[in-house]
Structures are given as structure tokens and as C-alpha cells.
Amino acid sequence: MIYLDHCATTPMSAAALDGYRQAAERFFGNEQSLHGHGEEASHLAGHCRKQLAAIINGSEEGIYFTSGGSDSNITTLLSLAYGRKDHGRHIVTSPFEHPSIGQGLGRLKEEGFTVSVVDVHRNGEICLDSLTSLLHADTILVTICHASSETGVLQPLADIGALLHNHQALLHSDCVQTFTTIPIDVTAAGLDALSLSAHKVQGPKNTGAAYIAPGINWQAVYPGVVHQHGFKPGTLDIPGIASFMEAAVEAANAMDELQDRWRSMQQWLLAQLHPGAYRLFGDRYQRLPHHLALRAVDREGQWIMLECSRRGITISPGSACKTSSSAPPDSLLAMGYTADEAHGLFRISFGRDTTYAELRETASVLNQLAGK
Amino acid sequence: MIYLDHCATTPMSAAALDGYRQAAERFFGNEQSLHGHGEEASHLAGHCRKQLAAIINGSEEGIYFTSGGSDSNITTLLSLAYGRKDHGRHIVTSPFEHPSIGQGLGRLKEEGFTVSVVDVHRNGEICLDSLTSLLHADTILVTICHASSETGVLQPLADIGALLHNHQALLHSDCVQTFTTIPIDVTAAGLDALSLSAHKVQGPKNTGAAYIAPGINWQAVYPGVVHQHGFKPGTLDIPGIASFMEAAVEAANAMDELQDRWRSMQQWLLAQLHPGAYRLFGDRYQRLPHHLALRAVDREGQWIMLECSRRGITISPGSACKTSSSAPPDSLLAMGYTADEAHGLFRISFGRDTTYAELRETASVLNQLAGK
Structure with missing residues (x-):
């Protein structure tokens, strides 16, 4: 997994x-x-x-x-x-x-x-x-x-x-x-x-x-x-x-080193995703170093999450604290996205032990799901 | 301890x-x-x-x-x-x-x-x-x-x-x-x-x-x-x-056996305490099997607790959730005790591993503290 x-x-x-x-x-x-x-x-x-x-x-x-x-x-x-x-x-x-x-x-x-x-x-x-x-x-x-x-x-x-x-x-x-x-x-x-x-x-x-x-x-x-x-x-x-x-x-002591590693992984993963299928929500650099908020073009983020889960990859469709809600996130509407665009949201966030190999497989599955 | x-x-x-x-x-x-x-x-x-x-x-x-x-x-x-x-x-x-x-x-x-x-x-x-x-x-x-x-x-x-x-x-x-x-x-x-x-x-x-x-x-x-x-x-x-x-x-499965053991220990400990120095608050039998609410005659429960603590025995002067309060417990006043009597409250509660040897030492220390 x-x-x-x-x-x-x-x-x-x-x-x-x-x-x-x-x-x-x-x-x-x-x-x-x-x-x-x-x-x-x-x-x-x-x-x-x-x-x-x-x-x-x-x-x-x-x-x-x-x-x-x-x-x-x-x-x-x-x-x-x-x-x-x-x-x-x-x-x-x-x-x-x-x-x-x-x-x-x-x-x-x-x-x-x-x-x-x-x-x-x-x-x-x-x-x-x-x-x-x-x-x-x-x-x-x-x-x-x-x-x-x-x-x-x-x-x-x-x-x-x-x-x-x-x-x-x-x-x-x-x-x-x-x-x-x-x-x-x-x-x-x-x-x-x-x-x-x-x-x-x-x-x-x-x-x-x-x-x-x-x-x-x-x-x-x-x-x-x-x-x-x-x-x-x-x-x-x-x-x-x-x-x-x-x-x-432990985390505070590792912060500097992890930030650099995560920033590189973040930008690397983003570059692997087909630009016609996935877009970034929010600023590319002013963001958490271990986090990508992505938009699946023409897909629901929920569907992407479930298909990834079937393939052994755990990502998130949005906030785990409002799963019951089918409304698009207010955050994205406030940023000027349409409800349709906002429904494409899914989210990837790394941990201390996340590897490039895991990100490579994730990118491959995501591109596959988009038919790219 | x-x-x-x-x-x-x-x-x-x-x-x-x-x-x-x-x-x-x-x-x-x-x-x-x-x-x-x-x-x-x-x-x-x-x-x-x-x-x-x-x-x-x-x-x-x-x-x-x-x-x-x-x-x-x-x-x-x-x-x-x-x-x-x-x-x-x-x-x-x-x-x-x-x-x-x-x-x-x-x-x-x-x-x-x-x-x-x-x-x-x-x-x-x-x-x-x-x-x-x-x-x-x-x-x-x-x-x-x-x-x-x-x-x-x-x-x-x-x-x-x-x-x-x-x-x-x-x-x-x-x-x-x-x-x-x-x-x-x-x-x-x-x-x-x-x-x-x-x-x-x-x-x-x-x-x-x-x-x-x-x-x-x-x-x-x-x-x-x-x-x-x-x-x-x-x-x-x-x-x-x-x-x-x-x-x-685990506790529910052991309840019947523990209840019997605790009831015996409770009544045994009570019998060891000098009746001129310590009295029971509340019903002798309609009570938690592992619990004694005691009144130190002419002493503050708080003092008894601190002296026991100095001797390696941890008991309680009342509720740990109102230690800042120096008022006598409402429960005892409602039962008809005076504020002075209520201030004598201290409490002993057993656990699964409590032994008769521990209770014997506790009774001995308590009687000593009361000069008995």
C-alpha cells in the first residue's frame, strides 16, 4: 500500500x-x-x-x-x-x-x-x-x-x-x-x-x-x-x-532537511502528471512542501481517489472531516473556480518515509486513469 | 510505592x-x-x-x-x-x-x-x-x-x-x-x-x-x-x-471474581483501622467494592494524604478533579456531616493488583498517624 x-x-x-x-x-x-x-x-x-x-x-x-x-x-x-x-x-x-x-x-x-x-x-x-x-x-x-x-x-x-x-x-x-x-x-x-x-x-x-x-x-x-x-x-x-x-x-529537528526533500519531490511529481489531465489548485510555490491539491480535468476527485484506492494507493478527495458533504469546497469557489472544476479536487500529501518510487507509481496510475 | x-x-x-x-x-x-x-x-x-x-x-x-x-x-x-x-x-x-x-x-x-x-x-x-x-x-x-x-x-x-x-x-x-x-x-x-x-x-x-x-x-x-x-x-x-x-x-470478564476479592479486602481493611481514629463515610455495603471513603477524626484528610505520600503510599483526599478547592465536599454536607467532619475525608481505592500486604502496611501507617 x-x-x-x-x-x-x-x-x-x-x-x-x-x-x-x-x-x-x-x-x-x-x-x-x-x-x-x-x-x-x-x-x-x-x-x-x-x-x-x-x-x-x-x-x-x-x-x-x-x-x-x-x-x-x-x-x-x-x-x-x-x-x-x-x-x-x-x-x-x-x-x-x-x-x-x-x-x-x-x-x-x-x-x-x-x-x-x-x-x-x-x-x-x-x-x-x-x-x-x-x-x-x-x-x-x-x-x-x-x-x-x-x-x-x-x-x-x-x-x-x-x-x-x-x-x-x-x-x-x-x-x-x-x-x-x-x-x-x-x-x-x-x-x-x-x-x-x-x-x-x-x-x-x-x-x-x-x-x-x-x-x-x-x-x-x-x-x-x-x-x-x-x-x-x-x-x-x-x-x-x-x-x-x-x-x-523529532519532526522539528528534521524540518529543514525534510522541507528541501519534500519541495523537490513535490515539483518532480507535478512534472510527471499529464498537463492536459491534471492541474494544480493554488500557488505552485507558496504551499505546504509535502502537499499537492490537484484538479482532475473532466473527472471527479472522488472517482480518482476510489480508483487509486483499488490500486493500493491512498490519496484524498478533499478534507476527511467533511466526507459526507457532496458540495464543492468553498475554498475553491472563493478562488474563482466553478463548481465543476472544484469537484475535480483530490489531494496528495507525503510523509517522512514517502519515496520517489512510490510517487513514480502514483503518477503512472494517475496518468493511466486519465487515459494518458 | x-x-x-x-x-x-x-x-x-x-x-x-x-x-x-x-x-x-x-x-x-x-x-x-x-x-x-x-x-x-x-x-x-x-x-x-x-x-x-x-x-x-x-x-x-x-x-x-x-x-x-x-x-x-x-x-x-x-x-x-x-x-x-x-x-x-x-x-x-x-x-x-x-x-x-x-x-x-x-x-x-x-x-x-x-x-x-x-x-x-x-x-x-x-x-x-x-x-x-x-x-x-x-x-x-x-x-x-x-x-x-x-x-x-x-x-x-x-x-x-x-x-x-x-x-x-x-x-x-x-x-x-x-x-x-x-x-x-x-x-x-x-x-x-x-x-x-x-x-x-x-x-x-x-x-x-x-x-x-x-x-x-x-x-x-x-x-x-x-x-x-x-x-x-x-x-x-x-x-x-x-x-x-x-x-x-478484560475487566468485564474478571468482574465477578474481582468483586468478591475486593469486598473481602475492603471489609478486612476497615476492620484494621482504629475505630476511634477512622470512621466510614456512607453505607458499609451499598458501595463500590474497591473503595473506602474514610473520615479521619480530628485530622484533615489532606494531611493524612500528604503524610501517607511521604511514606510511599498514594491515597486521595477527595476528588482529583477539584484539588484547588478547599471547600468541604457538598456530598458529605448533604449527608448531614459538618464542615469539620467533611474535611476529614480521604479515600482509598484498590486496583486489580492490590495485595493484602499493601493494605496491611497502609492500615499500620494510618493507625500510626493517628497515634494508635
């Missing part, structure tokens, strides 16, 4: 699995408990916070562990919005966010907040002029991902941060797809908050983290929670967190 | 750890994906639903996997309340619930629901007459745990279910402490919904399940979620779920 759906989920690395086992055996206590077992667990949680803060150049006090990317997104959006609701109720987002951003914002809309969606250029980048025009006195939050899993296009976070510098609105970014692939520096980018997931970087599922810069006012979603300063109820999953950090540190 | 805080959390069993590793290696796909890797993961999730449904004599369609007991409690309470809000907005609970029940109900109160708290007998059982008197035409939900982790007292779920039989109110029970320790039969008990946690039964942390009987109307907390029929966003943690089921099946 050739697995090229690493943006949906990745297998755990050997180090992450080993870290999980070791922490489960040695640090199983409840870190809220004040006895020895609890203190050991609490100590390890603190160490993991320091490790994660170092990777994103943030402060360990701003790290909150969660049950994954969706949980990070929803809990952070609600906590920030509640914390600033006296300053306004307007939020700006993009049309290519992960579904969990839409779920969190949907809930906030039910509670009286309003949401505007920024315009997008044909290459998949957000339009900064559009963002400027959407900022009003009551705008409290802008949430724009670092890279969408659908298009793979990188967003100019530092430019957005600079644009918001003199505005009260906070900047949150879903960095699930870029974490340990593209450098993230919360301080340099002017990021107030971000969301991360472990299982996209060869860590465990059901584990992630949110970052909220210390000093930013937020309000707990549920009253009376004692864990993690009230951010999220539930016993901390120390084995999951330790395993997440094993995977994250 | 002697670990006697199994009601707070347990170490993973060898089978659970092995199940985690195997599933992480072989079934890492995103179960929402329609390709081969996704289908394999989805198939395993279905198998786990069947296994869990069999243990509680429920229907697999009613199983929803969560990020643990707190998540199960909060998500289920909100989903049920939203689903029935057109029938009323009144909810009944007990004074000895896990903090997450209070957090979920706290949120619902902010949204206009009202909550009543049932009276409790001196032995720790809820008063059925009080429950009857609290049921009104607009009562939509009763949530009472199967056993409180603070008192360990078992609640008469079947009697409560029978009492609600001709009332519209649904019955939810937090069964985190009793799962695989006391038999749970959702059908016989007339239970509409329940909450479970994996890490209390030697499974992984950050994993749990909710059960909502099929046919019961509930409404998603967040709009637009596709995972698990909308119950909860986020990629399913197949390794965590498979590991949970390894632990749960």
Missing part, C-alpha cells in the same frame, strides 16, 4: 509509540493529585509545555493541551470570543478553514456573534485589502489558518499580524497543517493564539495543543473547571502529551 | 498498552476517509462499538466515543438538554456528582435551564421521595451517578429508572466509577444515557464513551459536525478506542 494522505492523518513514529508506552508505565498518575504519583505526572506535563513553547518560540504559560486540532480550534475560538465579548462581537475568518473552525463559529453565531469571510486571490492567498476593509471597531478576532488542508496554500501570517498590530482584534491561526513543516514563530508573526494537532506529525490521535499568549484575556467555556486554569476539563493525558512531544521534537 | 488511588486513575494494563500499539501500527487511517486505510479504521471502530454495547447490554448505534469521562458527561448533558428544550428546561441532579456534571449544568444554567439538587440520606443514597417531589411537568432530564468517587456509595439506578418510567424526563448516569466493577444493564435499569471513561479501568487517558439509547432525540452541541453523527468533532482515536476495549473486556 502507498499512503499519500498524511494531511488527513499520519502513523505514529517509533519514538512517539515508545514515548507513549514509557509514560503510560511510569507517569500514569493524575497530575491534579497532590501526592507523589500526581506530582511526577505534573512535572512531566510541565516539561512538555516547555518543549512545545520552545518549538513555536512562545511562553510555556500559554500552552494548553487538548484532545486534538478540532478541540483546540473550537475551545480557543469560544474562549477568546467570550473573553472579549465586551469589546465587540464581530469575527473575521477565511473560506478555507478546517470544519471545526466553522463549527466553533457556528456556535458563536447562535449566541449573537457575527462572522465575515475574507476574499481570496486566485492563487489561494487571502486578500489583505479585503481583510482591512472587514476590520471594524467591534471586530475582536481574526482566525485564518496557516495553510488549508484543501489547497495547501500558505497564508501570509506575518503580514496579517502586522496589519492587526494597531487593531484590538486578536489573531488566531489553525497551524495544524504547518506545525513542524513550516517554521512557526508566534512572537515574530504577532500571533495571539494558535491550534496544533499531534496526529498530523506522527504523534497520537486525540491529542493536540492550543496556545494563547499570556496576558490575553479569555473566558472558560464551562464554569468551574480546575484543570489547565479552566481551559479544558478532564484528566490530562500525560502519555499522549509525552508522545506528542516525542513526535514534535 | 503503594498505589491506592485507582478511582482517580489507573495504570494501563499490558493488554491495553499492547492493543494501543497494534492499532496505532495497523489502523492509523482516518475512519472518515473512504479509501482503504479509512475503511479499515472504520471497521475496527464498528467492532469496538459492538464490544462496548455488549458489556452494557445496549445497542451499538447508541455508542459515541469521547475524550474521557468529563467530555462524555458534558457533551451528553448538553446534547440531551438541547434535544428536549422544547419540552422543558428543568434538570435534576445530586450533590455528589463529578465536577464535570456541574460544569455542564453550569453552562446550561447560563443558557436559561434550571437545576434542582435531590436530597440525600445519611448513608449516602439519594432520597427517592425527594426526587419524586422535584419532578415537574417541565423536567426533561435527571442525572445521577451510579456511584460517587467521593463517597463510593452505590445509587439505586433501577429504582430511579422505575420512578421515571411514566415521566418524560430522561435518565442519564455517570457510570465512570462503576463500569466493569458493578454490572450495568442499560435496558434493565431504564437508563437513557450514560458516561464512561477508559483510564479508570486500566485503559488509556483521554478516551471514553457516551451511550444514548437509539430513538432518543438529542441535538449536537456544535453545528455541522460529521463525525459520529454530529455528537463530537475530531478524528476518531482508533488506537485509544481499541485499547479502551481491550481493557474493558
